[in-house]
Amino acid sequence: MAVAVKDVPEAKRYEARIEGESEVAGFADYLRTTELIAFLHTEVSPRYEGKGVGSALARAALDEARAAKLRVLPTCPFFAGWIARHPEYEDLLYQSRSRVSD
Secondary structure (H helix, E strand, O other): OOEEEEEEHHHOEEEEEEOOOOOEEEEEEEEEOOOEEEEEEEEEOHHHOOOOHHHHHHHHHHHHHHHOOOEEEEOOHHHHHHHHHOHHHHHHEOOOOOOOOO
C-alpha cells in the first residue's frame, strides 16, 4: 500500500492519501512561522489505522521541516511519541532560548 503525503498550506495541514483512493486517509494540522513548525493534531481514518499512514505523515512532514531548516514543536501527542521512537529526528526539536526564570 503506497501512501502519498502532500503539504496543503491553505488548509495548514499535511494530508496522506492511499494510491488509487480519493479520500484523505490521514492528516496532520500545523502552524508554521519562518523558523518553526508546530504540529497540533494528527488524525488517521479508522479504515487505515495500523497501516503506516501516521508514520508516513510524520516522516514526510519532518523531512520537509529539515529541508526548510525549521525547528519542530510537537504539541500533538502522536508527533511527540513518534519523534521519541525515531531519535534521528530529535535534532529538529525546538529548544527555547529564553533565559527568563522564576
